[in-house]
Amino acid sequence: MRRTRPPDSDKPADKAIAKAATRPVVSPRVTIRDVARAAGVSLGTASRALNRSGPVSEAALQAVERAARELAYAPDPIAQSLRTGTSGVVGLLVSDLANPLYARIITAVEMRLQREGYAMVVGNTHNSNAREDMMVELFRRRRVDGLILGPCEVERPDHLRQLARDLPVVALDRDFGDEGAGVHVDHFGGARDATQYLLDLGHTRIALMTSDGALRPGRERINGYRHALAGRGVTVDDTLVRSSRSAMDFSFSDALALLSAPDRPTAFVCLGTRILSGVLQAMKQTGLRVPHDVSLICVGDGDLPQLYSPAITAVSWDLEAVGTAAAEVLMGAIGGSGTAATATEAADTAASATIDPRARREIRLTTHVIVRESCAPPPARA
Amino acid sequence: MRRTRPPDSDKPADKAIAKAATRPVVSPRVTIRDVARAAGVSLGTASRALNRSGPVSEAALQAVERAARELAYAPDPIAQSLRTGTSGVVGLLVSDLANPLYARIITAVEMRLQREGYAMVVGNTHNSNAREDMMVELFRRRRVDGLILGPCEVERPDHLRQLARDLPVVALDRDFGDEGAGVHVDHFGGARDATQYLLDLGHTRIALMTSDGALRPGRERINGYRHALAGRGVTVDDTLVRSSRSAMDFSFSDALALLSAPDRPTAFVCLGTRILSGVLQAMKQTGLRVPHDVSLICVGDGDLPQLYSPAITAVSWDLEAVGTAAAEVLMGAIGGSGTAATATEAADTAASATIDPRARREIRLTTHVIVRESCAPPPARA
DNA sequence: CTGAAAGCGCTAACAA
DNA sequence: TTGTTAGCGCTTTCAG
Numbered sequence: 001m002r003r004t005r006p007p008d009s010d011k012p013a014d015k016a017i018a019k020a021a022t023r024p025v026v027s028p029r030v031t032i033r034d035v036a037r038a039a040g041v042s043l044g045t046a047s048r049a050l051n052r053s054g055p056v057s058e059a060a061l062q063a064v065e066r067a068a069r070e071l072a073y074a075p076d077p078i079a080q081s082l083r084t085g086t087s088g089v090v091g092l093l094v095s096d097l098a099n100p101l102y103a104r105i106i107t108a109v110e111m112r113l114q115r116e117g118y119a120m121v122v123g124n125t126h127n128s129n130a131r132e133d134m135m136v137e138l139f140r141r142r143r144v145d146g147l148i149l150g151p152c153e154v155e156r157p158d159h160l161r162q163l164a165r166d167l168p169v170v171a172l173d174r175d176f177g178d179e180g181a182g183v184h185v186d187h188f189g190g191a192r193d194a195t196q197y198l199l200d201l202g203h204t205r206i207a208l209m210t211s212d213g214a215l216r217p218g219r220e221r222i223n224g225y226r227h228a229l230a231g232r233g234v235t236v237d238d239t240l241v242r243s244s245r246s247a248m249d250f251s252f253s254d255a256l257a258l259l260s261a262p263d264r265p266t267a268f269v270c271l272g273t274r275i276l277s278g279v280l281q282a283m284k285q286t287g288l289r290v291p292h293d294v295s296l297i298c299v300g301d302g303d304l305p306q307l308y309s310p311a312i313t314a315v316s317w318d319l320e321a322v323g324t325a326a327a328e329v330l331m332g333a334i335g336g337s338g339t340a341a342t343a344t345e346a347a348d349t350a351a352s353a354t355i356d357p358r359a360r361r362e363i364r365l366t367t368h369v370i371v372r373e374s375c376a377p378p379p380a381r382a
Numbered sequence: 383m384r385r386t387r388p389p390d391s392d393k394p395a396d397k398a399i400a401k402a403a404t405r406p407v408v409s410p411r412v413t414i415r416d417v418a419r420a421a422g423v424s425l426g427t428a429s430r431a432l433n434r435s436g437p438v439s440e441a442a443l444q445a446v447e448r449a450a451r452e453l454a455y456a457p458d459p460i461a462q463s464l465r466t467g468t469s470g471v472v473g474l475l476v477s478d479l480a481n482p483l484y485a486r487i488i489t490a491v492e493m494r495l496q497r498e499g500y501a502m503v504v505g506n507t508h509n510s511n512a513r514e515d516m517m518v519e520l521f522r523r524r525r526v527d528g529l530i531l532g533p534c535e536v537e538r539p540d541h542l543r544q545l546a547r548d549l550p551v552v553a554l555d556r557d558f559g560d561e562g563a564g565v566h567v568d569h570f571g572g573a574r575d576a577t578q579y580l581l582d583l584g585h586t587r588i589a590l591m592t593s594d595g596a597l598r599p600g601r602e603r604i605n606g607y608r609h610a611l612a613g614r615g616v617t618v619d620d621t622l623v624r625s626s627r628s629a630m631d632f633s634f635s636d637a638l639a640l641l642s643a644p645d646r647p648t649a650f651v652c653l654g655t656r657i658l659s660g661v662l663q664a665m666k667q668t669g670l671r672v673p674h675d676v677s678l679i680c681v682g683d684g685d686l687p688q689l690y691s692p693a694i695t696a697v698s699w700d701l702e703a704v705g706t707a708a709a710e711v712l713m714g715a716i717g718g719s720g721t722a723a724t725a726t727e728a729a730d731t732a733a734s735a736t737i738d739p740r741a742r743r744e745i746r747l748t749t750h751v752i753v754r755e756s757c758a759p760p761p762a763r764a
Numbered sequence: 765c766t767g768a769a770a771g772c773g774c775t776a777a778c779a780a
Numbered sequence: 781t782t783g784t785t786a787g788c789g790c791t792t793t794c795a796g
Contacts, residue, residue: 042767079789103485424783461773
């Protein structure tokens, strides 16, 4: 058996199918042909009856339906896909499926999609644009009817716009261009409110710890923080704004440094529970106490802030709503008579004027702060 | 437009595809036909060359590969599926995608699957057998090449065995019959070790809080607990073993009751972080302290036990390994020249003797306890 | 209103 | 070794 290394078709996608192909098919399916025969009509009529896609006499309709029922006929999605170019599948890509935030969003998306009969394929980008592009390509090959994309590595609004041009795309907390749709959480407002709450308590040295200043959520939050400070005439001390790419590890050491400094902050705004973890550990290590010595507020709620002792005040938003909204916007875009996909040759041409209003939809969700036990007025100055 | 209500084809699956079908197809794909033409060979030869599925002359091979490369040809998975009856997709069903445990397992599965070129469709059973059956049916229609199934509602080993008969199935922490495969975590050992650790510390009144006695994990854990107690000659006080279906809500009130009783337990084994939450809240409410007044140990590690203060001792196992193992076992079963699927008419007939050894594989993973700060000797008796 | 027929893109017989 | 052909199951013209 000659076995020169497969050169091109060795891409994983092909491997999978080739490998699986060795398994024989299961049981002889009931096809639409069987239904047609049983109903005594032609194949075309059966199809039209089943799909209500053309004129069918009442008699034929009844017969076909009865036959379908009796034979327990179920259409073959694969065959339908081949013919129609659509799949009844939507793809969802996030940086980390295991992130509880995404996990909850995904659950909501799945639930909504399931109700509508769509299946959901998921993928992990590991926060890499390259991986994202690869997965998107794979999904497109599989003819997904739409895509939901979470934040990834850096913003690429034009890239996203380009993609949205021939496939319904819903962005989660991502900037996108004129085309496409997305659901945005008001991180700006969340960070602003959190900071304001702290200011009201009398804090002025408020540290902000964020992980990803490059992405929309991080950016918006930093802006909200600055906005609140500016609103009270407090000048921003940039040494108090720490942002990095990796979460927990950095937040611990950064918080430690901050807390050990002579003029240490009296409050922390932590953007995410992983960062909260790091700060909490730093607190533990330095022997400082919450909220007596320093106040803490966490942007993004979860088990940890809720159950920690003292319970941590948090900025919260409805994750299920994010997922549901994403699913709904996407289905709107798919259902909407797909202006999105008329294969114009010159892809760089300016967008046509006939954009379906539904294809350009943004949903904005608000945040609110849940006051718990982790914030108090700052300790009297030494 | 006459519009008698769709009677049978109104099942969600059909709805999705029908709806999506209104969108036009994207761009004219490069087909294998184009490749063949460009390479100056016939369609069949191109196919054989691309798949190494038959004799091809070196010259033809080169030409085809070059053509494929230049045209950036990518095979259409849908068409391949229709022809071969396989899809390069595997389905994964768990009771709750948002459960951090599953979320991490899923991530690992996805990573492994992705490497092999498989896509993953996921679904939520919400712990309902009916939903599980429905989703399985949906997935099968879509011709998934295999299934990974998490625990759900109640054990149905025969049902699972039946299913595994014509589709590769990997069970996660579920009992399964003679056919099929699965990965099992040693929950028995975990609970036993945890209990023993507590016994060693001097505890005898150890409460066990579990959520799902009906499923394998819960059952095994209860057994492990009993085993450890029996090994030390401690008689089991059944009032100390609390099990229920719903997690957090019940665990709070149950723990509260237990803690308020005159002869209260000096230690708790909490099966899962959600239950830990409830117990923690009950502790807070009663003013009891960890580990001074009562010791705590959590089966199943996570953010909460790790970061709580005091940090909670936990029984841990490698979730990534669970996922990876599941993916690998499944791929073994799929790749294995599929003895699983020879459509024998009488499905109830005894299994044939020709079961591929790979098709019957079980992977067993061990647990270990991570000692932290939540356990101490019991307080001196009043 | 209905039936016949043409494919969607691919693989797998079967002849040559 | 190769080219031709027959479908996989379905939707959708296009004539009747």
